[in-house]
Every structure is written in structure tokens, then in C-alpha cells.
Amino acid sequence: MCGIVGAIADRDVVPVLIEGLKRLEYRGYDSAGIAVVDQQDVRRVRRTGRVAEMEGAAAAEGFNASLGIGHTRWATHGGVTEANAHPHISHGVALVHNGIIENHEEQREKLRALGYVFESQTDTEVIAHLMHHHLKGGDDLLAALQRTVKELTGAYALAVVSRQEPDRMVCARMGCPLLIGVGEGENFIASDVSAIIQATRRVIFLEEGDTAEVTRASVKVFDGKDQPVQRDVHVSDVSLASLELGPYRHFMQKEIHEQPRAIADTIEAVVDGGFSPTLFGANAEAALKDIEGVQILACGTSYYAGMTARYWLEAIAGVPCNVEIASEYRYRAAYANPKHLIVTISQSGETLDTMEALKYAKSLGHEHTLSICNVPESAIPRASELVCYTRAGAEIGVASTKAFTTQLAALFQLTVVLGKLRGKVTPEQEADYLEQLRHLPGSVQHALNLEPQIAAWAERFASKSDALFLGRGLHYPIALEGALKLKEISYIHAEAYPAGELKHGPLALVDADMPVVVIAPNDVLLEKVKSNMQEVRARGGELFVLTDQDSHFSESEGVHVIRTPRHVGVLSPIVHTIPVQLLAYHTALARGTDVDKPRNLAKSVTVE
Structure with a gap:
């Protein structure tokens, strides 16, 4: 991990790659790099530190191309060095990778036996060499990628280019977010829509196991069985203004001060229409009315939101609640009651431990699942029966602020809805809770004045x-x-x-x-x-x-x-x-x- 951007166009894409990486800086990283296919050769520049350092090096070396990929890396396998930075290259194949390949040591030994030399400590370099190995065997770029990912165990989002095929790039997704930006005569790949929002708002969210071929004129998506499949094109509502600092010194300060508006937007539906099960989906009442307990799964700040909700759920709704760190839940022999509601909480909707915990809960027989998330169409909401989107807007600072308070607002709404369905909340109490919610943004603003x-x-x-x-x-x-x-x-x-x-x-x-x-x-x-x-x-x-x-x-x-x-x-x-x-x-x-x-x-x- 942590950020991916790719572009193919009839114009110089280097500025697009650089701008995209700058917009991904908020995700946290320790090195950055780009690789471009320039006159049927692959050129690469990488630097530890900030994107600006890499940008200066690319300018000094005269980078200019119509096809390229870029990456910001947060170190997992191997230290913070230029050799470990992405993109990685194997004989004219360049790729970037988010995620972790669990069987990289096994693949590394196999590739060494085939004569491949490793220059980094990363698991990613294994993928580059596998790609080249399959290309050498006669596959085209897409077929090589589809063959390669079948040999990988773990999580990945991949974007790949090759000097042999300078008119397309390919990508794949398993466990890590990846999307395709659809333009006019140009197309893009990114791990986050903010990386390409300056170029297009039309995006295709890849699903688990998908691979794709992207050219200037077309996008072709294939499912996990390598069969062509149609994925919907969505129009992103991410605001460019939300990605700019404005009058604030830091995004964290800006996002702290955005909380009255973020909370007001999150509770707008309940203020307008009351505590209705439809806040969580058209079929929510049927799913929620018979539950016997709530199991909350989350990580980090979202876990603390769940801990707070436990007090509310048990005291107000009269429903037993357990809150567990997702990374612990997914690796224990958990007791499963199908009448317990599984609630997952994630700002990004892509938190791997939470996603895997949700899959595990469903495998144990849990039928009713609800996601509280800030990013529409992300993986966790798509895998959940019910959804409540917090409306915090883009959160750029690594330390979560407005995502946390809007999660709490959403969890309070869930509490009162369950309380009503269970006969624990009277009409008078409901009116009082609604009045408290109406005053909440103002109370938060008063706190900000301190x-x-x-x-x-x-x-x-x-x-x-x-x-x-x-x-x-x-x-x-x-x-x-x-x-x-x-x-x-x-x-x-x-x-x-x-x-x-x-x-x-x-x-x-x-x-x-x-x-x-x-x-x-x-x-x-x-x-x-x-x-x-x-x-x-x-x-x-x-x-x-x-x-x-x-x-x-x-x-x-x-x-x-x-x-x-x-x-x-x-x-x-x-x-x-x-x-x-x-x-x-x-x-x-x-x-x-x-x-x-x-x-x-x-x-x-x-x-x-």
C-alpha cells in the first residue's frame, strides 16, 4: 500500500500522475515513484520522502509520456529505501501494488530457480517477475496478469504497463480498493477517486477478483473467472473543494471544524423523517425487528465509536451488544447466533481486517449485516445487507475526526430505531431524542469555540x-x-x-x-x-x-x-x-x- 494512479491519453500524463499522487498523500506514505512508457521504453523515477522530491527528479529527467503509472508506498515488506519503492520493473514490465502477497517467499524461490534476480526486499517484485515470465511464455499483457493473480495468495490492487504493449494498461483487484476513471479519449486507474477527480468524475468500481484492460478508447472488465462483465459507471460526488485546505493550516484542523456541518448532513434524514428503519435500507424493518443482539466489528477509532454505541444500545434499545476489534474476531472460534445483527464500522469501507471479519461472520451463519461507512460504493457496504452512509465528506487527515463523530451520530440513530422496534422507546422519548439531535450541531460548534x-x-x-x-x-x-x-x-x-x-x-x-x-x-x-x-x-x-x-x-x-x-x-x-x-x-x-x-x-x- 498505499496509493495508486495510472493514466493513458493523447496528452502528457506525467502531470496527471503527479497531481494524483499529491492528492493521495493524505493516506500516509514514505516513498513515491512513477513509471512511463516513453517511445516504447519504460522509464522510472523513485524517491523516498515526499512526492515533491520525486516530482523534481521527473522534471529534471524530462519525463513526458502518454501512458504511465504512479504509486505512494507505505512500507510493509522491506524498509524505506529507493530500491523498495514502487513501481517495480522486470524486463520492461512495470507495476504498482497495494496489499500484501502472503506466498511471496514460495514464489520468490521458484522465480530464482528460473534465473530471476531480485533487487528489493518487497513482495511486489515477485509479481513483476511473474508477469514477465508469463509474457515470455507467449501471453499478452492481460492474459499474463490473469495468469499471475491466480498464483498469488493475499490482497492486491495492481496496475501494470509494458514496453511491449504501449497502447494499454491492465489492472486487478483482490481485497484492496481499485477503480477505473472513464474520460473522453483517455482513461485512468486509481486506488481512490480523489487521485483522478481533476480529470473525470465517472468511475467504475472494480469488484473482488476483477481484472481489466484499459486503453484510450475503451475499458474492458473481467470477473474472477476471466469472463467479460459489465460494471456500472458511477458519477462521483467528491468535491474538489473538500480536497483543498482553504483557510486552515492543516486538513485535520479543517476537518475538526467541519463537524457541525458533517453531523447536520448525517442526521438530515432523521430530522426530516424521524427514526425510521428505512434510514438503513428499504428492507431494514424486516431485518431489524427480530434481532436478539448486536455484534459490532471495527478497528481503531471506529472501534471506539462501537464501544460508545454499546452503552446506547443496551441502555436505550434494551438489546445486548458486543464490540470486538475486527482483526481479533476474524481469528477466533466465535459463537454465532443468526439473530444477532453484525454491524461493521469503517471510514473508508475498505479496511481489510473489517472486511475479512464481515466475511467470516457471514460464513458462520450471520444473516443480517449492516455497514456504517463514509464512502459510497466501497467494498464493505457492497457486502452488507443494510447500509448507513455517514455524510462527513472526504476526510484527508490520517487521524480521523469528523468520520468518528458522524459514526456516533449514525449509531445513535440505529439505537433509537431498534428501541422503537423493540418497544423500548416511547413516542415521548423519541421526540426528546430527536430534539437532542437537532441541537447537536450547535452544541458541537460551541465546543469548537473553546x-x-x-x-x-x-x-x-x-x-x-x-x-x-x-x-x-x-x-x-x-x-x-x-x-x-x-x-x-x-x-x-x-x-x-x-x-x-x-x-x-x-x-x-x-x-x-x-x-x-x-x-x-x-x-x-x-x-x-x-x-x-x-x-x-x-x-x-x-x-x-x-x-x-x-x-x-x-x-x-x-x-x-x-x-x-x-x-x-x-x-x-x-x-x-x-x-x-x-x-x-x-x-x-x-x-x-x-x-x-x-x-x-x-x-x-x-x-x-
């Missing part, structure tokens, strides 16, 4: 090496999210605990150098949290308390207080997410780290 105060806190955090986050009940997952955000982008080691667990171990870490963030809204657990705070102060710990306007806290030596808007009831976790996002952002800013592209991380995780 940014100057939070930035002042961040100056105190910037010199620290460790931090502790505490929360109870509904707000414990928000403490987890706050710790995750801080470590992701500021590289400060941060942990989160239920506040009641403080005395069972973490209190040993507390001293004057360990800032402790406490999420303490005015709810039934407030007095318990106050007791936990006293435990911190008694050990000399410095407290940073996020509370509500109607809570009775006062600042004192070693106790800093910021008040969010008045307590907003069960939706309080969404409002209290804003301050911990801003704290992470401004701490990273103060430390001078790369906010939008944190080291070692990628936006769309399509490998295990």
Missing part, C-alpha cells in the same frame, strides 16, 4: 512524554479516543482508563510530570469521577478537566477546567470528543510534528 483555551493547554502538554486520560461510562471510549489522537499525531505516549480503574494500577504512574485529562460531564457518575480526581491530586498529578457549564468545578492549583456547553444528555460523548481532538491537534502543532501525515501510519489500512 479552541483558544485548549490551545493554551496544549502548550503545557508539548513538553511532556506521557499523558493519562480518564473517563467513566459513556465517556470512557472518548478518553480512549483522546489518548489515541494524542499519540497518533504528537507522538506523546498516552493511555486511557476507566476512572474507577485508576487505583488498580495506573495510579502508580501519576506524578507531577504526568498530565491527567479527565472527561467529567454532569451525569450520574460525576461524584465518582470527582473522587478519582482526588486520588490524582493526592499524588501530585496535574489535572485537566473537561466538564459542562452546569457542573460545579472550580480551578485551583494543579486543576485546570474547561467547560463545554450545557450537558446534552446521551449525546454528550459526541460533544466531548471535540476538545480532545483539538488538544491533540494543538499539542502536535506546538511540537512541530507532521499533523496530517503522522509517521508510520496510513489513512486506509488495506493490509493486515
Whole structure:
């Protein structure tokens, strides 16, 4: 992984490739490269570091061609070196690859026996040599690709060009996203529509096992049995404006501030039409009315959204709920109750572990599946019976912000719908929940207005090496999210605990150098949290308390207080997410780290 772009046209495609790679930078990467077929020869330029460095090298070498592929790499097999960067070339065949080939060592030994020499440590170079081996045996480019992928075990998105066939490129998809952009007299390949949106909005989403041949004039798609198949052409609604910074310093800051609008867009249907099962699909009522439990599968930030939803589902809808990290669920002998609803949560809809967990759940006999996702037509929604699309818009920053809060809004809608179907939510309660949702974007905006105060806190955090986050009940997952955000982008080691667990171990870490963030809204657990705070102060710990306007806290030596808007009831976790996002952002800013592209991380995780 992490980003692919390809183009064939009657014009110079090098600027298209470079621009596409720049628009994929948000996904996280450590090297970049392009390969072009220029006068029936393959030329390549690769660099570790940023796309701009590779762009300068390509300009210096006079790259100009009508066919080419490009890649941004996030290292998996092999270190961050130019030799390991994509594209990889074997005797005039150039390719780029997202994913992981699990049987690469077996294939490497076979190819070495055939006389192939390896120049990199990557699994991808195996594919390049296999392609050449089949071309040498008489296959054309498409047939060689179709033969090659049948010898691969693992996940891949591939784009391939060859000096032998300078009028076409071919591609394949298994487990990793890949799409084809359809233009006028020119066509494109990309792992993300943002890479080609400047050239076309018309896209074909490849499905599992598909291969395709792309020329200037045509696109031909073949299924996993190599049979011609028609795939629908979709018109992307991704806005170019959403891919630009505008007045903000970083995409993360922009996306934090976009949350009132993103939440308003996500809840628009329920505000207009009430808590109806049709929010999740035309046949949702039949699927949802008889379920006996909910199993949520997700990774990272989406997992914390699921943890929050568990409190809602059990308290409001009266339905038992289990939340599990997708990468753990898919490798254990899970108990399957066909009357449990499988809910998968993914910003990209392409998270490999979540996708594989969904497949595993279905193989165990689970019939009813629901996807909560931000990207229409991505793999996980397509594999699910029911879908709820969050309407957060493009999220460029690697650290998720607006995707998380819109996931929470969607999960709350699911909670109330299930509560109604189960007779647990009265009409009066439904009206109250609807009113709370209507006020939610405004409450989030009020929380955003606290940014100057939070930035002042961040100056105190910037010199620290460790931090502790505490929360109870509904707000414990928000403490987890706050710790995750801080470590992701500021590289400060941060942990989160239920506040009641403080005395069972973490209190040993507390001293004057360990800032402790406490999420303490005015709810039934407030007095318990106050007791936990006293435990911190008694050990000399410095407290940073996020509370509500109607809570009775006062600042004192070693106790800093910021008040969010008045307590907003069960939706309080969404409002209290804003301050911990801003704290992470401004701490990273103060430390001078790369906010939008944190080291070692990628936006769309399509490998295990």
C-alpha cells in the first residue's frame, strides 16, 4: 500500500500522475515513484520522502509520456529505501501494488530457480517477475496478469504497463480498493477517486477478483473467472473543494471544524423523517425487528465509536451488544447466533481486517449485516445487507475526526430505531431524542469555540512524554479516543482508563510530570469521577478537566477546567470528543510534528 494512479491519453500524463499522487498523500506514505512508457521504453523515477522530491527528479529527467503509472508506498515488506519503492520493473514490465502477497517467499524461490534476480526486499517484485515470465511464455499483457493473480495468495490492487504493449494498461483487484476513471479519449486507474477527480468524475468500481484492460478508447472488465462483465459507471460526488485546505493550516484542523456541518448532513434524514428503519435500507424493518443482539466489528477509532454505541444500545434499545476489534474476531472460534445483527464500522469501507471479519461472520451463519461507512460504493457496504452512509465528506487527515463523530451520530440513530422496534422507546422519548439531535450541531460548534483555551493547554502538554486520560461510562471510549489522537499525531505516549480503574494500577504512574485529562460531564457518575480526581491530586498529578457549564468545578492549583456547553444528555460523548481532538491537534502543532501525515501510519489500512 498505499496509493495508486495510472493514466493513458493523447496528452502528457506525467502531470496527471503527479497531481494524483499529491492528492493521495493524505493516506500516509514514505516513498513515491512513477513509471512511463516513453517511445516504447519504460522509464522510472523513485524517491523516498515526499512526492515533491520525486516530482523534481521527473522534471529534471524530462519525463513526458502518454501512458504511465504512479504509486505512494507505505512500507510493509522491506524498509524505506529507493530500491523498495514502487513501481517495480522486470524486463520492461512495470507495476504498482497495494496489499500484501502472503506466498511471496514460495514464489520468490521458484522465480530464482528460473534465473530471476531480485533487487528489493518487497513482495511486489515477485509479481513483476511473474508477469514477465508469463509474457515470455507467449501471453499478452492481460492474459499474463490473469495468469499471475491466480498464483498469488493475499490482497492486491495492481496496475501494470509494458514496453511491449504501449497502447494499454491492465489492472486487478483482490481485497484492496481499485477503480477505473472513464474520460473522453483517455482513461485512468486509481486506488481512490480523489487521485483522478481533476480529470473525470465517472468511475467504475472494480469488484473482488476483477481484472481489466484499459486503453484510450475503451475499458474492458473481467470477473474472477476471466469472463467479460459489465460494471456500472458511477458519477462521483467528491468535491474538489473538500480536497483543498482553504483557510486552515492543516486538513485535520479543517476537518475538526467541519463537524457541525458533517453531523447536520448525517442526521438530515432523521430530522426530516424521524427514526425510521428505512434510514438503513428499504428492507431494514424486516431485518431489524427480530434481532436478539448486536455484534459490532471495527478497528481503531471506529472501534471506539462501537464501544460508545454499546452503552446506547443496551441502555436505550434494551438489546445486548458486543464490540470486538475486527482483526481479533476474524481469528477466533466465535459463537454465532443468526439473530444477532453484525454491524461493521469503517471510514473508508475498505479496511481489510473489517472486511475479512464481515466475511467470516457471514460464513458462520450471520444473516443480517449492516455497514456504517463514509464512502459510497466501497467494498464493505457492497457486502452488507443494510447500509448507513455517514455524510462527513472526504476526510484527508490520517487521524480521523469528523468520520468518528458522524459514526456516533449514525449509531445513535440505529439505537433509537431498534428501541422503537423493540418497544423500548416511547413516542415521548423519541421526540426528546430527536430534539437532542437537532441541537447537536450547535452544541458541537460551541465546543469548537473553546479552541483558544485548549490551545493554551496544549502548550503545557508539548513538553511532556506521557499523558493519562480518564473517563467513566459513556465517556470512557472518548478518553480512549483522546489518548489515541494524542499519540497518533504528537507522538506523546498516552493511555486511557476507566476512572474507577485508576487505583488498580495506573495510579502508580501519576506524578507531577504526568498530565491527567479527565472527561467529567454532569451525569450520574460525576461524584465518582470527582473522587478519582482526588486520588490524582493526592499524588501530585496535574489535572485537566473537561466538564459542562452546569457542573460545579472550580480551578485551583494543579486543576485546570474547561467547560463545554450545557450537558446534552446521551449525546454528550459526541460533544466531548471535540476538545480532545483539538488538544491533540494543538499539542502536535506546538511540537512541530507532521499533523496530517503522522509517521508510520496510513489513512486506509488495506493490509493486515
